[in-house]
Amino acid sequence: MPKKKVSLDVTQVENFIFDMNRCIKCKGCTWVDHIYMPGIKFSTRCPSATRYLFDSYGAYGKMRIGLALAEGKLDYSDKLLEILYACTLCGACDVGCKRNLDLEIELTLEAIRIKAVKDGKGPMPEHKKIANNIATKHNSFGAPHENRRKWLPEGMKPASKAEVLYFVGCSASYTNPEIAQATVKILNASGTPFMLMPDEWCCGNALYSVGMMGEAQALARRNVEAVKQTGATTLLTSCAEGYRMWKVDYPKILNMSTADLGFRVVHLVEYVDELIKKGTLKPTKRVDLRLTYHDSCSLSRLSEPWVPWEGERGLWGVVAPPLERRRGANGVYQQPRDILSSIPGVELVEMPRMRENAFCCGAGRGTKEAFPDFALWAARQRLEEVKEVGAEAVVSACPWCKDNFAQAVKKNGGNLKVLDISELILASVEV
């Protein structure tokens, strides 16, 4: 059999024909890993397949649809775009598939969206609006750019030069300032000097996620260069989506390894976990709360570093040179749990679906903007699980999750607390 050249380049959907061809409908992408199957309730991990039910919304359906599209056997339609975009790209399908089959499902889904944009059919109108906001105001909400630092607590002065650069992100800058405020106070409490980007722009998460590769690439180049100019050695985020962009998608977009970015990308929970374990930061104040931790997809199963790969595929689908597959096993799962467990008074209870099996909150990667009802539905599903384990609070490590859960709680009523982990850390260390 002649060998075929292949790479992980998502701008060419042809690279993923093999993966679309080999899907066997085991639905490992939809069900919770059977080893961890909690029973009749909470048995799925794909929000899209669970909400819309038709197989076409599961990864197995999308692989078939993507293949037909790539081979020119299926035309674009409103339904097709809905199926492509009413999906949180949360990576549950990808780790599920790699439990047994090692197909590149997440990359395939990204590649199909990029193709849809290239073909002039995608993204959804709401996404185009975000793209316009980013182009004109440098943030996804269309808020005035000059307000980007308004969140800074009074009297708090970031360093003009420091090893650690805190990339705040659009959400913590505009809609969830409490997260940014808690983050810088934690850094202060630990004695970590930090700086901000001289002129911070959106990370471009929505742009890349909906397939607008050109725009995402331009932003990635600009942002990476801007960080390099600062001389920072560590880029710290408090947003899971931003973390994934910097750590995984920028290198992917720029065809480089995460290791070659020139600086380390860390999420606040990784940084704080290290500080606590070193004894630099001590969570001593009591927080009496029975809580559960929601794994944000971009911090957990989607966060393994990126390494470009190209090579050949031959008989039996064997590739050369060796491909180190990103299977989600090395995501940031344990650190937030260790942090929460170290806080006096906190009782951490796990939901049936946790770590790589977690059910996405529904907000990420352009979903909430285009399909707000679906996003809220997903959040409500997750909140049912929170209720099931009798938690008083749900804690996440991403403003998108927090915001979506908070909206769902507000809509549903009830007294469940929705917190970002930064707020809890701050409550336990603040003097």
Next chain:
Amino acid sequence: MAISKEAYKVLESIVGAEYISADPTICEGYRAGPGGYECGLGYERVMTKVPGCVIMPRTTEEVQKIVKVCNRYKIPFVPYSTGWYGARSHPHVADELLIDLKRMDDFEIDDKHLYAVVGPGVIYSQLQEEAMRRGMYIIVGGGGSQVSAIANMIGDGWSPLSYRIGLPHRRILGTELVLPDGEIVLMGSLALQDDPFWGDGLGPDLRGLLRGFTGHRGCLGIVTKMAIKLMPFQPERLEPTGISPHTTLQLPTNRVRWINFTMPSRDSMKEAMFEMAKAEIGAGVTKVPLFWRAIAKARSKEEFWELWSKESEETISNFHVLRVLLVGFASEEQLEYEEQVLMDIIAELGGEARRTRPSDESWFKNADSAGMWLMCGGYVSVDYVIETIEHAIPHGENYAKLKRKFTPPLMPDYGDPGWFQSFELGHQGYSEFLVYWDPDENTDGVDHFYLETSKENIRKRFYTSLLGPHQPLYLTGPAYGPNYHKWLLAVKNEFDPNFVCHPPVPLAHDEFVERAEWMKPLKDWEGPEIAPKL
């Protein structure tokens, strides 16, 4: 949309607009292949179609109404629970209605009388978890935890754990079946009262008709509810551990233990199975193909091939590993006793215990069956026999010889004679022959081998489980009946006078041979005139 607007409207009025679609993108998402069980082969390419419409009923009443509409408007339909069974569980004719049963996921469990009542949308891992939480268990079929429990119970439904309790037909209790014309048949105790706790009912036992040997692939109606017998287990939890892809159930070794033994020969493995059966010990026992070990060791497809390419005819023929499961169902002392007896048996036969991981990912909550596609991309079990242990072993050996002629395109396996095990405490023997291929290669040879296995069974008098819905009915029927084919068609005609339920099953493989040019040279039997109503 080929289903008439009028018929669509009627169907829509049954389930609501949200649960029916004839949109081409929705329908494309239900395509059988190109990947999947038996997919990528000629049968899938020639015989399957994208559905013309998909409908998702919630209740038995809705299923009945849908089926009646199909009969009224002559719309072919196919029941579909998870779609796992590859080509044969998907539409075979144009503009077919696919009845997706995933919304029918009702579940009740009776831990006092040890049974669960499930809808076709309930899968095995859900059922197993609910059962184990209450001190019971079920056999998760080799198809894996992801399959609909009902579909598997009426089709296959066995694994190495069947050693103790045999095939699943006896564990089918009260059952509700919607016939192809919409009539309801209540089976077992459901026929007498609204309580499905018992499998026997009035008149002849229809479970045989429902299952045949390995099912009818949905051509005799739709099972909408089934009570499934659960068995008492031991009380300790099998603890899930690890992060994907390395997840496993940690076994409580005081109550559950797998032990692998190196045996001196294939005969000694067979003897061990007989001796264990005589002593009435063990909860599972199977021969381990060398292939499984390579799969278990490899961390990727590439690593599998690196390991596998080091094997040879010699290593295969000298590899005799027996895997035994012990469960202290009643007590820790039971496990200790059984282990001592087992060690005596193995020692007498010259075997030796190997270090065995105290974990399970393949049988209790079978999580890795999909991994069968990792190595090559294409997979099907071409045959299984369920007869005696003496019968099972030569079955695999014969197939290994036959297979040489078809390798390639089949994966090189150095003459591996497949897998055999013991059911029903040694009263039955089981042999399954699995084949793998690269779907990007010419697969005509795989299609040929598949059919040749049927001829080999007839020649050598192996008691195959794959009859009508899996092989040409007019090839296998006269050989195994002699009127098996006529009876099956008579039943089909009686239940499905309009031939709308998953046509042309059970004549689908006959039709495949007629339609696929490359299959014609193999046809040396009298075929049916494919009925005009197909």
